Structures are given as structure tokens and as C-alpha cells.
Amino acid sequence: MAAPGPRRLSAAFREHLRLLGLRDFPCGLGSWNKSRFGARTSPSGQEEDEDLPLGEESPQALMELLRDPHSPWALPPGCSPQDQQLRDLAVQAPQLVSGTRVLQVFRSLRIVGKDVSAVDEDLLQLQHLEELILCANQISRVTSANLPRTLKVLELCCNAVADLQELCSQPPPQLQHLGLGYNRLCGPSQDKYLTVDFWPNLISLDLSFNNLTELLELVSQLSSLQKLRVLVLQGNPLALIPAYRGFVVDGLPQLSVLDDIHIEPDERNQFRGLARQPELIRSETQVVVSIGKIKGVPDPSTLQELEVDTKAAAITYSYCVTYEFAEGEEVEDGGSAEVTTIHQSPAVATLGADSSARDMGETKGQQESAAVEEPTARAAHLFVTPGKPWADTIDCSYRKEHTAKDLVGLKGYLAAGTIVSVVEEKVLSWPVDADSEESAVTNKKAGQGLKKDGGKGPVPKDKQKQKQQEKKKKKQPCELRSDPPIRKTLGSRRVSLGALLATEDLVATVCDFGILITEQPLQPPSLEEKVHGNVHQLS
Incomplete structure (x- = not known):
């Protein structure tokens, strides 16, 4: 069976007319x-x-x-x-x-979420069209020859556009707004199409949440758009560079709004001259993660009474927090980091029924790549805070600065969020069994003493007590043998970090893992259970 062909814009337009019911x-x-x-x-x-x-x-x-x-x-x-x-x-x-006269009436056309993948030449029949909104479709390329020359607004947000070459072959000369947010544009190959040669009247440009990486090159090309007043670049890897906003504000003095934030005169003065210092722009960023306190973990001493056959063991508990961070960051403190492969996607996290814990994540840096892009498996480092003993409030006091050089990978990590977990570690320690060795040595010494003393007769009781006291003094402290630690995840939650790809530079959250389901005491089987078990065996 042949696969269905691309869905044309003209077909979606005819369906739209039918839904309007103009006849x-x-x-x-x-x-x-x-x-x-x-x-x-x-x-x-x-x-x-x-x-x-x-x-x-x-x-x-x-x-x-x-x-x-x-x-x-x-x-x-x-x-x-x-x-x-x-x-x-x-x-x-x-x-x-009536009839074809309706085509002359259209000034605006809105086809959203209709799986359109091709903008065909039938669109030229709308000779007076000024606004074309094609959000949330499956458009990967647009042939500018099929766009009416009267077009002033072209919105292609949330599609799969990866190349602007065909769009820029004969672009509408009067276009004032171009929306390309949440697509698949990658720099620097696409930067050359964002100049006054193609868009002489452009006032507003949305390039948010693509994969543009070259800040210097992009600003250089955009500087030719003298009529540009509104620019959106948030969500791109280049927006994670620390000096990003200041460099754009100073490099594009014609701008009035950047990333939905109005540029005030004080801000422009603050960054004056930064665009003339490109050596300050480095393709890396720092992310600070800080974890505060854990509350609500049950007292483990109440659980020790439930343990079976562990009366002779010493049990110690410690608690830590784990979190994932993007692969490719530099580990500055030389600490080891466990590497695990995770499937990062913007899906909602599944929360466990565990302890109530508080995690404060502070991250400095700058939502989703293309809205239609499939999530991919990414490798991430698993970081663990130092273990802390139990307390009503366990103070982790953890702070770590990560330096990320792979900004594309960091963007994917922030879009997917991180998984934060509270982990309990239990260690059982047993005394070393040295009684048999000690008794053997004692018996050997006793036999030698009998041979030496021969017929001297029994040793006085006072001397026996004195020797026993000396033995107690010389006795070494009891040595303990520790079993491998038993780790248990008390609770996990995905923490959303997408705000850092927008205009926020801090995410602070409290992770509530719900109510901890503690270990239940082992109860002896009831008489009814015993009888049922015997009948089952006989059958």
C-alpha cells in the first residue's frame, strides 16, 4: 500500500471554508x-x-x-x-x-495543527492575503514563489523548517514579521539568510527555540536589518552564553524588545561597548546546582526493631540526593561521577510514593527544540551529594558549579529537565568471629604452662584473677566486618528546567515525594494461613 502524499495547504484551506459554512x-x-x-x-x-x-x-x-x-x-x-x-x-x-469571490475577501488565513506539510501554488489565488499563520504543522520547507506578494505576516512556529534557502529565493518584499520559533534551524549555515537583502522591511523576527549556536555571526548578519525592532532568540544554545543579552543589546542598537523584554536606556548604557569586545564571548556557560535540606524521612531507629536476625549487627543509615546533569560538562573538583544513559524527553515525570523531601536547585544559564522533534536518548552524569546521618532535618549544604561546553547538549538537558532522587544507604556491620582463635591460643598456652609447672601444684586463685584482669586489659577492641551497602531510593521526581531556556536565570523548587511507605514488621502466619498452606501442600 502506497504511503499517503504530503498534505497540501490548499486542501486544508478548502476544509476550513467548509467548516465556516459560508453557503x-x-x-x-x-x-x-x-x-x-x-x-x-x-x-x-x-x-x-x-x-x-x-x-x-x-x-x-x-x-x-x-x-x-x-x-x-x-x-x-x-x-x-x-x-x-x-x-x-x-x-x-x-x-x-459566493464562488471564487470569497478568495478576494481573505486578508488573513489561519491554518493551525492540520498536519500541513506543503505550501502549494494555489495559495496565490488569495491575491490580497496579508497574514498567513501556519503554526503546529509539519512544514519542513517553504517555496517563496508560492507566497502572495502582499504578505506582511508569516508565522511558521512549531514546524520542522531546517533550511531557509527556498524561502529566501523570492521572499515577499513587504514582509514585516517572520516567525520561525520552535523549528530546526542550525547555525551558522542559516545566518546568511537573515539580512536586509532578503527582508528589507522586517520589523519583528522570532527565531526562538532552534539550535542556533554562533552568536557573533548571527548578530553581524542581523545588524543589516535596520527596521528590526523586535527579536526573539531565547531557547537557542547561543542564548546560554553568559554575555548573550548584553552583546545583542549593544550589537543591535535598533532593537526595542529582546526576548519579550523591553530594552530600557539604562540597560543599553550598561552594555555599551560590549559588542566591540568579541573576545569576551565564549561558547560555554556555568550552571550552579545547590541542594538544601531534606525533611520527613522516618527515624531509622524505629525500623531496626523490625529487622530479622540482625541483633548481633550494627546498622548505620545515611542519606544523600542524586541528580542528573548533561554529559560533556567539566568535572572541576576531580570527583567521580557515575555515567548512566537516560532517555531525556519533555514527558511528565512519574512520582513515587516516598518521603517528603526539600530540594533547592539553583541554576544559572539560559523549552523544547523543535516542537515536532522526536526525543532522543542522551547520556548524562549522575551526581551524588555526600551522605548525611539521619535527622529530623537533614542539611545537605551541597553546592556544585558545572562548566558546560556543549551548549546544544545543555539545551536538550534543560528542555528535558533533571531527575532528583533521595537515596537511603544502609550498612550492616558484624563483629569478626575471633572466639575460636582466641580459645585455641589460650588452650595452647595453658598446656605449655602445665608442662613447665609439672609438679608445682595448682596455681593460687589470686594469681588466676590477676592473669584474667591482665587479659582483659590486653584484649583488643572488637573488629567489625561491613556488608556491601544496601541502597534504596525513597523518592524521585523530574524537576522542570525549561524556564532557564526562556528569560529566567534561577529555578528554585521544593520536591514533594509524597508519603513514605516504610517497611512492615514480619508477622507470624495466622492459624488460618497455616491450615490453608497445609491443604495447598497436600493437594
């Missing part, structure tokens, strides 16, 4: 309004006779059917204000939107 009641021409547009209708389309024939509705009644949200003829959700205006026009002057 169906209460719009269009029909028995409900035929007298208004017959012989008794004035050139303006208004009735000359106010009396309506039986079975017809007034324009006011028809308009009410369209605008009442509870009406079965209400506008479908997700439509634009222009769609409402078209339906009003189809009631007041249906002849203006």
Missing part, C-alpha cells in the same frame, strides 16, 4: 433570506419592505444565531476574528462571498 444556513442564500436579495432588495442589500415572508429570518436573528456561543451554528473553536467577519458578511451580503 449554509444561517449564512449564504436560501429560503431563509431569498426575498431580501430578490426584486424587492435595494442595491445596498437592505429590505425595502420591513415585512418578512413566512419562513424567512431577519438579518439580526441570523446574526444572533452565529454569535451565541451555545448555538449549533456558533463559530468553531480556534478560528480567527476574520472568520467571524466573513460569516457576518455571508449573512449581510452573501453575494460577496
